[in-house]
Amino acid sequence: MQRYFVSIDNGIIRFLESDIFHIQKVMRNKVGDNIQIVSDGKAYLAEISSINPLEVFIVNPILNESELEKELTLFFPLTKSDKAELVIQKATELGASKIVFFRCKRCVIKLDDEAFKKKAIRYNTIAKEAAEQCHRNKIPEIIGVLNIKDIFSYLSSRNFVAYELLAGNTTNLYDELKDNSISTSLIVGPEGGFEEKEVDELVNMGFKAVSLGKRILRCETAAIYGLSVISFFMEK
Numbered sequence: 597m598q599r600y601f602v603s604i605d606n607g608i609i610r611f612l613e614s615d616i617f618h619i620q621k622v623m624r625n626k627v628g629d630n631i632q633i634v635s636d637g638k639a640y641l642a643e644i645s646s647i648n649p650l651e652v653f654i655v656n657p658i659l660n661e662s663e664l665e666k667e668l669t670l671f672f673p674l675t676k677s678d679k680a681e682l683v684i685q686k687a688t689e690l691g692a693s694k695i696v697f698f699r700c701k702r703c704v705i706k707l708d709d710e711a712f713k714k715k716a717i718r719y720n721t722i723a724k725e726a727a728e729q730c731h732r733n734k735i736p737e738i739i740g741v742l743n744i745k746d747i748f749s750y751l752s753s754r755n756f757v758a759y760e761l762l763a764g765n766t767t768n769l770y771d772e773l774k775d776n777s778i779s780t781s782l783i784v785g786p787e788g789g790f791e792e793k794e795v796d797e798l799v800n801m802g803f804k805a806v807s808l809g810k811r812i813l814r815c816e817t818a819a820i821y822g823l824s825v826i827s828f829f830m831e832k
């Protein structure tokens with residue numbers, strides 16, 4: 597069943613124009629059909645009472661809790677859009693609550709804040725659609741673009757920096773996840789990897805350098821793999 601993020605103001609259920617189009621023209625829903633709506637982190641079963649103009653009423657709350665118990669943040673470097681869009685979609689499915697883009701020395705893509713704001717429109721749409729598809733109650737927040745030193749203000753209770761020079765080293769992400777019930781963040785480097793002094797800066801900030809195994813993963817694979825391992829432990 598399709599799910600849509602809506603706003604509910606004084607009982608009035610408001611959809612985005614794009615969602616109204618989806619319901620009317622793509623899904624070709626009819627009066628009496630059910631859809632799921634989400635507002636303020638709560639999901640509801642709704643029934644269509646009028647298709648044009650679109651009107652729905654709430655049948656009952658949906659009590660499935662699809663969110664992770666604790667916040668999961670991904671710090672991801674500026675990369676080509678296809679990689680960024682793939683990571684946003686997968687990080688959303690894996691339960692991330694924040695996806696924070698940062699710039700560092702070996703990023704192949706340079707974006708100023710204005711240029712990022714334009715990309716963020718599409719990135720937010722991808723996050724919303726992925727959250728609807730996987731029946732989440734929240735859409736991850738897309739934040740950017742930070743310099744490494746600004747990352748400090750987005751730290752979690754536990755923060756891991758995936759460091760390729762530790763590849764296969766004993767300091768493995770798996771070993772670090774015994775206490776799975778605290779907010780966690782993961783930062784991965786760009787295609788060219790982290791500079792050593794960037795890792796030092798992150799470790800001084802409170803990140804723990806970990807290996808993601810013996811192979812050198814692409815940055816998008818590292819992000820998806822690392823979030824998979826962390827969210828596996830965080831699922832109740």
Ligand code: SAM
Pocket residue numbers: 757758759760761762763764783784785786787788789790806807808809810811812813814815818
């Ligand atoms: N240029 C680096 C090299 O050739 O060694 C590879 C960087 S890798 C493509 C991009 C990022 O993924 C790294 O900065 C790191 O954060 C993460 N990564 C990839 N494989 C990893 C591993 N086995 N252990 C820890 N981090 C890894």
